[in-house]
Amino acid sequence: MSNLLEVRHVTRKFGGLTANNNISFSVNENEILSVIGPNGAGKSTLFKMISSFLPTSSGEVLYRGERISNLKPHTVARMGVVRTFQETTIFKSMTVRESIVVAQHLRAKASLAGYFWGTKSAREDVESFGRYADDLIDFLGISAIRNELASNLPQGNLRALGLAIGLATDPKVLLLDEPFAGMNHDETMRMVQLVRKVRDDRGVTVLLVEHDMPAVMSISDRIIVLNFGEMIAEGTPTEIQNNQKVIEAYLGSADDEIGI
């Protein structure tokens, strides 16, 4: 099936405000799809509904034909759809490696009681978590900060840690909310490479919200544009760059940080 994820007529209202209005699109397997739009357009809200952190007001989201909206976040994560957070959200007093080990929760074979009694499969799990964590750390090229406390990390590394925690769950679809925020040019380029590598080497389908237009244009296979909760365009980076409605939306917004 090529349509891995399908968003169908999804609407979300907050009181009188419609943060997402009747949004529909689909995501192909192994693609990088970006969602862009001015501040407050409803991008994060959309991601939260896809990952069931927020219920929809109407409409539904399907993953491989199964509904994943209006469930619990952990259920959706179990199915393989995992989000990261726009704000830097980390386990403050864990080290990088500890965070990645904990985040492999879903890969555990032994039960919680099994860990308590230290059964064989629990010991195997613990060993494999450690190995996998080290692999992932190497894969992301963050071995220098392996044993750093998360609260001591600089901003750029925090984003990498957020990505690592998301990846540790072994997702099929990863929703990244502004993964390049607060990064300088070099850091962004490195992160872009990393996200590509995640897709290419691990076969993860990536949905991405981002304000950094050059990065978005270079990384995305397709782009979706939201404005005031409406989906106003969908297409390849070139199509989007030349779309009259998109240009107007961005010109109309006070933010001129976005250089289209």
Added chain:
Amino acid sequence: MPRLSMIQWTGLLVFLIAVFVLVPAYIAASGRTDFYYTLTSVALLSIASAGVWLTFYIGRINIGQGAFALIGAYVSAILVTKAGISFWLSLPLAGLFAALVSVLIGVPILRLRGVYFAMITLVLTQVVTLTALALPVTNGAKGITSIPLPGEISVFGLTVIPDFAGLENPRLAFYYTSCALMVLTFAAMYRLVNSRLGHLCRSMQQNEELASSIGVNIAYIRVIVFAISSFLGGIGGAMFGSIAQSVYPSSFQVTDSVNFMLNCFLGGLGYVFGPMLGTLVLYFGWDLLFELGRYQLLVYSGLLIILMLFLPNGLLSLRIRGKGVAGR
């Protein structure tokens, strides 16, 4: 799964010898048999405090342990006096019943955080007291008295635990039982905290949203942890009832709930053995101040306040700071 180091094994051994051999020997030599009661109380209170500590471990301030201790005490007392069940069977049942109640209550209230959870658990203690006053089965304000001492357990005619009533020194028997329970509790706690459940608790304490994004069923874990916590409260309460041979609605009050919380704070929330240390210090401190008569509460609370001013992160934080390890 961490293996204990040589030093830790030695420490454990010294602790066990001290508790089970040296202390009874000292008490026998000095004739201070009142210490039995004090130390038994410390052991039991630290079991209940361990439960409170565990709820702290998922980021919830639990001031409701008195409620579960009271429930445990009543369940055991009722089972022993009205149903004629052996105390040793009523003990786990008391824990399980407390755990069951905590699941029913926990499902709605564990969604609350911070002071909201703290407030409602505090109210809970008061409500259980009022319930005990109102229900017929708990015998209202008169309480349940003359509970028989724990009976004998024998396997194939071999006496494992003797009949407490037939012992010449039941205090010593209660001391051993309570300390054994305490050692078991803290061994289990240590194990739990260092197992995956412990890691998940820690992740939830630090960030519940992130924990659920990595697939942790936070609602489920919260309930499990709260149930374990209340189980320990119920066990501690049931033992107390058996020692006192009576239970009243006032056996565990709001003050006790607050004290359980204080024990954890004082010992330090980051350390499994914190509640044990905290209970020991607070209880002994309170006992030592007995000499002061009517000034006891004044000095005690004054010291608490001063302690908060200068050591806001608990006693065990001293050790951490001494080693130069970054605190939290």
Added chain:
Amino acid sequence: MEQILANGIYLGAQYAMIALGLTLIFALMNVLNFAHGQMYVLGGFVTYTFYGQLGWPFVVALLASCVTLAVLGALIEKFLFAPVIRRSSREESTMLLAAGLAFFFDAIILLVFGEKQRGVPKIVNGVLNWDFRIIMPYDRILICFLAILSIVGFIVFMQYSKTGRALRALAQDRTAAQLMGVNVERYSMIGFAIGAMLAGLVGGLLVTITGVNLGMGGPTSIKAFMMVMIGGAGVISGAIAGGIILGFMEAIGLAVLSQYGDITYLLIFVSLMIFLAIRPQGLMGKPWG
């Protein structure tokens, strides 16, 4: 029916005042003041001393209660809460401090006033009897009236005075208030003093009706917590709503369920739990988490 209504208003007004103080302190400094009930009892004892023992006019005694508690509140904030908040980042620390303070006040009350129940002479005599539909002593009516007056006064103060506006800004967003030039330290102290003063004022008012004793502190705190949870923590309108709702629930419960003993509070608690399961932030609280 009318009787329940009257009792509800009477209870609700005094409860609302207690809850107001607690919620103000909570809103300003995120401190759950366990010692609130003890402050209330202290207020009662001050009025008892001046009015009941020394025979001063009731109003003067009441003022003395207010002043004593306000000063006490200010000192506690400045020398205890402010330093602990500065030194420790966990909200639990202040809770612990407040619990220690509750014990401390209990100890002081025990030493100075003893354990006995204390009462004062009635401030007015006589009973209102409206056709046996409402029976209420005049002093209760007067106290109820004074309580409502104080609540109105408090609201007006918070809405229109400069201090009140600063306090509200502080409650809404500490950092923003600081940026706007509000002297955070000073107003935290003032806020705490006002919260404590409200507790003392209710204590002084009620000593004329219920008397006062050492054991009243803890249960009063617990009732205040319930009201604050019903209304939503840190919200002034919520505290008033919570107080009135609890007052009415109690009045109804006592009238309808009195033959079943003390199960009113059990029922109130169960309904509170169900309510919080549906609406964790309380009636007027902001959603969180």
